[in-house]
Amino acid sequence: MSKIDRRKFVYSAAGLSVMSPFILTSGKQSKEIKLKGKKSSPVKHWDIITIGNLSRNRYWGESDEKPLRSAICSCTVISGDNFHLLVDPSLKDPNQMATELDRRTGLSIDEIDSVFITHQHDDHLFGLKHFEKARWYAGTEVAAALNKSGKFEKQVESLEKTFLGAFDIIPMPGHTEDSVGLRFDFNGYSVVITGDAVATKDYWDNGQMYYNVISKEESKKTHSLIRSIADIIVPGHDNYFLNLE
Numbered sequence: 001m002s003k004i005d006r007r008k009f010v011y012s013a014a015g016l017s018v019m020s021p022f023i024l025t026s027g028k029q030s031k032e033i034k035l036k037g038k039k040s041s042p043v044k045h046w047d048i049i050t051i052g053n054l055s056r057n058r059y060w061g062e063s064d065e066k067p068l069r070s071a072i073c074s075c076t077v078i079s080g081d082n083f084h085l086l087v088d089p090s091l092k093d094p095n096q097m098a099t100e101l102d103r104r105t106g107l108s109i110d111e112i113d114s115v116f117i118t119h120q121h122d123d124h125l126f127g128l129k130h131f132e133k134a135r136w137y138a139g140t141e142v143a144a145a146l147n148k149s150g151k152f153e154k155q156v157e158s159l160e161k162t163f164l165g166a167f168d169i170i171p172m173p174g175h176t177e178d179s180v181g182l183r184f185d186f187n188g189y190s191v192v193i194t195g196d197a198v199a200t201k202d203y204w205d206n207g208q209m210y211y212n213v214i215s216k217e218e219s220k221k222t223h224s225l226i227r228s229i230a231d232i233i234v235p236g237h238d239n240y241f242l243n244l245e
């Protein structure tokens with residue numbers, strides 16, 4: 001198990017200066033880590049609002065066959081000088097969504113100005129309707145499908161390459177054909193929100209695709225892409241974790 005040069009990591013997480021690259025030590029060996037992100041970024045702060053979980057988890061000895069509990073997706077808020085973007089609104093109950101948002105960011109529902117949906121599975125948009133004042137966004141195909149579904153009165157706007165001068169919009173096919181993730185820079189780290197392109201840290205560590213994928217081939221390619229661009233991964237159904245190599 002690797003041990004990070006803790007002081008440097010904690011300093012960087014606290015927004016203080018960190019030299020990039022830095023040193024990762026494992027036993028007597030040490031390795032230079034080159035972070036993939038930029039120091040300067042419009043992103044001032046980001047938080048996980050709900051840490052996701054799966055409905056069944058093979059790494060807890062559970063079968064992939066049937067659900068054992070309801071799934072909650074990982075929901076994230078990223079803030080800059082003129083935006084509060086929420087990714088994958090996870091909670092059906094409006095009071096619960098408002099409570100978690102306040103507990104993790106101090107923001108109210110109406111202060112969220114933009115919501116992004118990574119893909120059209122219900123557990124990633126259970127809470128979308130609570131964010132009436134925000135503009136709703138998704139990748140082109142997801143936006144078109146959600147608008148066609150007639151589930152929502154408000155239009156979902158489509159995003160293609162970049163957003164707010166802070167985010168790269170990245171196609172992540174595999175789990176679904178039209179899944180799209182977000183990448184942004186924060187204190188030198190490249191942070192990638194993957195939706196269900198990555199299920200949990202255990203799935204990632206074991207090179208395992210989500211139990212439910214449209215294409216294993218595409219999913220594998222997406223994993224390689226994420227590995228090459230991310231220092232920090234926010235998966236679809238777990239806490240965030242590091243990808244430092």
Ligand SMILES: [Zn+2]
Nearest residue numbers: 119121175196
């Ligand atoms: Zn999904």
